[in-house]
Amino acid sequence: MNGPADSLFRMRLLQGVVLLVFALLIGRLAWLQLFDERYEEMAKANVLRHVVLYPPRGEVLDRNGEFLVQSRECYDLMVIAREIDKRGFDTVRLCEVLNIPIERVRRELANARMRPRAPRLVASYIAKEDKLRFDECNFRGFYTVYRTVRRYPRKVGGNLLGFVSEVTAEYLKRHPYYQAGDYVGLTGVESAYETVLRGNKGVKIQEIDTHGEIKGSYMDGHYDSLPDPGRSIVSTIDARLQLLGEELMRGKVGAAVAIEPSTGEILMMVSSPTYDPDELVGRQRGNNYMRMLRNKRRPLFNRAVKAKYPPGSTFKVVQGLIGLQEGVLRPSDLHECHMGYQVGRQRMACHAHSSPLDLRFAVATSCNAYFCYVFRDILDNPKYGGVKEGFDVWKEYVHSFGFGRKLGSDFLDEGHGYVPDLEFYNRRYRRSWNSLTLLSLSIGQGELGCTPLQLANLAAIVANRGYYYIPHIVRRIEGQDSLDARFYERHYTMVDPKYFEPIVDGMWRGVNVAGTSTDAYLEGWDVCGKTGTAQNPHGKDHSTFLSFAPRNNPRIAISVYVENGGYGAAAALPIASLLEEFYLTDTIRRPELLQRIKNMNIYYPSYDR
Amino acid sequence: MTVSRFSGIFGHLDLWTILLYAVIVVLGAVSIFSASYNENSVNMFASSHFYMKQAVWIGIASCAALVVLLLDKRFFHMLAYPAYFAGLAVLVAALFFGREVNGAKAWFEFGSVRIQPVEFVKIATALALARAMSSYSFSINRPGDLLKVGMIICMPLMIIILQNDTGSGIVLGSFLFVLYREGLNKWLCIPILLIATLFITSFLLSSTALLILLILICTLSEAMMSGEWRSRIVYLAALALSSLLIWLVMHFAAPGAVTFYGALLAVTFLSFFFIAAYAYRANLRSIFLPVALFVGALIFLSTTGYIFDNILKPHQQNRILSFLGIRSDPLGIDYNVNQSKIAIGSGGWTGKGFLQGTQIKYGFVPERHTDFIFCTVGEEWGFLGATAVLILMCLLIMRLMRMGERQQEPFGRVYCYCVASILLFHVLVNVGMTIGLMPVMGIPLPYMSYGGSSLVAFTMLLFIAVRLDASTRQFPLESQMP
Incomplete structure (x- = not known):
């Protein structure tokens, strides 16, 4: 049974098994690395963060050149929990400077600590004056992001001009251009001329690690773009x-x-x-x-x-x-x-x-x-x-x-x-x-x-x-x-x-x-x-x-x-x-x-x- | 005299093996450097870095290799059984006094150094197996000898599984490869492989289906072995008919008292008496092997459910379920494998380049310097690099088999095949899990994964084979037994 011929056959068969195992591994590697394109996309999704740069929204004037709608700069307050001063900071002071309720800050900070290295929104609509005071104070870990909101010098034409709001989930589904957190005109002139007024967002692509920490810019900013400001509109209204x-x-x-x-x-x-x-x-x-929705008129x-x-x-x-x-x-x-x-x-x-x-x-x-x-x-x-x-x-x-x-x-x-x-x-x-x-x-x-x-x-x-x-x-x-x-x-x-x-x-x-x-x-x-x-x-x-x-x-x-x-x-x-x-x-x-x-x-x- | 003998040894070393080994170790060190390199680190050469530690371990492993080469080959022969039993004792000690890492109670801690005795037990088991199978009167197809071999393999395997280190335990199962080379009947190998598959998938099937499959596997393999088909078919038909009869009768006599499973089991055990009688009359002792296999497998399988629910940790259960596609959860248990596939899959033809792998660099792949070291290779060196590493591994294994074939004594041959089979299993399971072919078992990639005990143990494992081979070539005419 265990003669030289049998031994030779058994050795050859085992060599075949070894080669088969490695062929299997290499074949699978080839499939993953050469043919399946998904993994490259997924790797990018892992590692790239697209930071949106918001353009100022276009303004609306009346027929005589008077402003009906102006864009006012305002800021979102963001926080990266890990970068907050370890010795703690004066929460009350931050709230006073920025005019935001302290409960909100505490709540958002607790959420931010779940992913300590990822930026998180704490409060929106920070006025420019508050932002300037905030800049003087140096709260470590907190920073602001530029946005614009609407202002109505004449306070007229509510339904006519329409309003701007953060996009809803349903709207996002129908309009792929938008991302959560974007503002969009929902009624009136704001919605009719949305594409004109909104301008185009810019993007800054950053590389992040598995904790959400920013590691640098992707391809030295080759794919980054600047925001394209919204265009203004002269309306026919007097x-x-x-x-x-x-x-x-x-x-x-x-x-x-x-x-x-x-x-x-x-x-x-x-x-x-x-x-x-x-x-x-x-x-x-x-x-x-x-309140307006509940108003019977x-x-x-x-x-x-x-x-x-x-x-x-x-x-x-x-x-x-x-x-x-x-x-x-x-x-x-x-x-x-x-x-x-x-x-x-x-x-x-x-x-x-x-x-x-x-x-x-x-x-x-x-x-x-x-x-x-x-x-x-x-x-x-x-x-x-x-x-x-x-x-x-x-x-x-x-x-x-x-x-x-x-x-x-x-x-x-x-x-x-x-x-x-x-x-x-x-x-x-x-x-x-x-x-x-x-x-x-x-x-x-x-x-x-x-x-x-x-x-x-x-x-x-x-x-x-x-x-x-x-x-x-x-x-x-x-x-x-x-x-x-x-x-x-x-x-x-x-x-x-x-x-x-x-x-x-x-x-x-x-x-x-x-x-x-x-x-x-x-x-x-x-x-x-x-x-x-x-x-x-x-x-x-x-x-x-x-x-x-x-x-x-x-x-x-x-x-x-x-x-x-x-x-x-x-x-x-x-x-x-x-x-x-x-x-x-x-x-x-x-x-x-x-x-x-x-x-x-x-x-x-x-x-x- | 001594000096010349040693110089003689060094003149007959298999340089190919050593070269392959050295290249793989260096590649491993480079990958570990890449996986754990931190550009913000102040001191690149601080000893706390994994790559610095690995450099130290490479030094230690080289010393170990040198020591192994300097030992007389009779020493290994002599030491085989003592080392084996010492290994068993250490495993049992680890079970009681060891330290738990990742759910496996399989580590000893000395200061800051952690040793995993399993890695060394593999060497001892390989030596013991070689010793047992090279004894003069040994015949692989004699049930008594086979039982002895089975014991040598299964004792450490059981203890390791008890330590909850299933992956390392199953490695020892790869010695089936060696047994086949040494002449084990293929109709015993095939049912063992089938039963192993059944074990993994056992909770997909009902217990009745499992029992039927087991009976079929064992009876048919026995029929293949003996070539006696008619009586085995008659046996199967008799089993089926009588159990059906009992079940039907009981079904009408006392509904619900006896299930078909119970009837079949009872009939099968009754049939053992007939088998025994038949075996004595026909003087056919080999028939007891499939019977033993059947009983063993039945005990094993019937405890599978218990093992799965009570002994396997939830993470291990989930890994198996996820691998079998029963449960999918990309952010939970699939996370490791998913990220590993992303890292490797994004490598493309030539990879992203040294230190440029984003998935590795930014920490998306967990365990990237230990069990998932192959991801670094796949992502940074691409398909060409990963294939090159695999080809190196393949060459090393083939070389070991070749070395085994040219041994004049069974001891050296069995040992070389043991090393080849251990390496093959490790590569298959480790690389397989990083590319989603195998469930995550947590065993290292030989010579490449970070880890002192693993590197030293694999080095010793390999160099013992080199040492045995060297003396074969030095004294080609030396007699079979020392």
Whole structure:
């Protein structure tokens, strides 16, 4: 059994086993080192720390060069627990110098000791002055990191400008550019122009050891980059007008929007109630934000672009224009109105005025009955063969005025408003309905919902006699010659410009001759306007006013909407009128009216209950 | 006379082996330097650095090698058994008086020097094995002799496992390599390997499945050995049928009283009487080897669960579970292996260069100068460097086997093979664990890992082989036994 041949075989076999073992080891080594790329990445992840250098965020100016948003430098206080003086340090003194609560420092220090060599954030929003004092004191182990936070010199335009906040986990998932601890604009201008304002972060790559201690720079800084500061933005807002608008809207819930008709630039956009944007900056941000969230009047809700309001009588302007274009109405057509419009048992009430009346006077005095005739004539136009087809035509017209859809402004969270469609009524009335059923639409009631921005855009359309530029909030971006092309394009409605003159004339008469809007009269400025009073289930009527001035070459188009403000002339009209006066003349000659409106507080049982 | 004899010895040393040894030791020292170098250290030559200590140990190891070379080769033959029993005594002493390091109670402490007796017990066991297997009347396939050899291997193995130093204990199992070379029937080697595998994976299988596998392994290997297939198949069928019958009957007679496992076990033990009778009638004593293997393995396996739950420390349990892929936890128990794979894997073709390995330098690899020294090689010298080290190790092992083959006496041959098998096992397990092929066992890489007792013991282990070989070449015509 144990002969030389057997021994030789056994030796060879064992040699084979040895070679096999080493082949196995070398093969596995080759796989790890030559083919599997993951380990190189993992080694880098182990050893490299990317230190972010934050750029200052871009600033926002108003159309006259005044700062709306400034970037203020502030600092994050960091600590490396191991480097703290072994003999201890004066915690109380540190807290006094930096104005931070001592409990917080103690808590964060306890956490920092878990990984004693790794930098850890102790407190954010350290003011520059505090930081300078801190630098004089020399607390070993503590250091500061440069950040910027927002500051609002005018304290206006909370919802308009939006706020900046630390990124949330959910946002991080959708936007790989951001990392935990970054700030990001979440609403308003801050979010719409986030990429412009934020700039680009720089990075410094450091090598660290297994304890998180910094060992030096990676490849002598070859891959490091400097931060690229955010660019500033000139907005279309007029800060002084915005401030006046916010003051006038105080105590009321609603919105006011002013547009420059010749460009589509938004001069003012007030959503009321508003808030002091500085409240959403700094250490109290969280508390303030929660308080606002709990406020039943919802100050964080940007009513100017999101709320859906019934337009009320201001919508008669649209009905008239559609009627003219469709040929079912001529400006000279007379209709009877004796305190209302009645067909069978259905009745639409109106107020006292002379009868019969023509289109111009109907616009000026806001006659309900007149526009019931017009609306029914549009829907029941024999040309289309039926009310449903007529309704579709009407809806197309309304759409072309910018209702029921987003206008495409640079507000990311712009609302659609609402214009009901055929299906809606078919479902609601089980297909059996006619023009009489929808009668409330004729005076802008019923299911219609418009955003204040859409209404201001309507004012701009009428002011321009038939077209509009998409309303926008930004005038110029630093380092960029122009804005998005869509803001330079004229958008025409389906109504020919020649049909606008009688309507404009009616709106002019309503202010300057006789009608519902005479209070909006400004000497020498040829103001045109249309009041609206919208019934609603929440209480008193909503008060709204649509206006532009001057009649020729208009400089401002404005829409004011005051929830539960009563008649259009009661709340919305004076606000709009004062704003126009201020914008056009730079002064206000009606101080009593100004005071009265500023002090007007409307009671809102639906919010404050 | 004496002078000339010694000079004669030095003239016949196997220079290849010594050269390979020297290169590997130097590479190890360089790696330890790289793994423990600290650029901020004030005094580069302070004796507290691992690389300085290792330099001292290399000096001591060289002296030990010299002493070994100066001893007469009969001395090793003579000393084999006393050294073996002294080793056993020291192991037992360590069990009671030793110091616990990393959960293993396997160290003696003298001042600042810690000695791990296991390293020296390997030498003593190898010598004892060589002595036993070189005795004149020895035959590997005689059950009595095999039992003796088994005892020599298993006694220290048991004590070492009791010390909770499982890794070092299992090293002794690698002597199977030697036994095979010395003519052990391969149908005993294969079932031993299979049972070892079963032991590692035993908690993956139910006890019934384990029992069935064991019976199959032992019976079939016995059939392979004797070439008698029919009777063994009949035996298996009879076992299966009768145990099934008993189980079914009991199942209806007294449900739940007897499990299939119990029935099979009872039938198997009953069958031993028949086996014994058969063996005496056919005069087939070798049949008792598989039976003994079966009983031993059964006792071993049935205690596995107990060992796993009660004797293995949680970290060892976790290592095994993690290696088998039962539990994965990259930040916990997998951390060592994961970081080690990252370090080696990021080396690429040529590595990052001396002192440039970021994973090593910045301390991501734990135990980087001892058990995970191979990471330094892999990261800083890349695939080429690591392969070169492995090839050196492979050459050394092959050289040892070659030396064994040219010995004129079984003593020298068995000893050389013992050294080769110990080195092979260490390299396989140590390198294997750094690249995720083996579970983490905590045994050093010979000649490269930092550690005094390991370096000195491995040096002596190797140089005894060189010494034996030298005298073979010096006196080629010397008779077989001194």
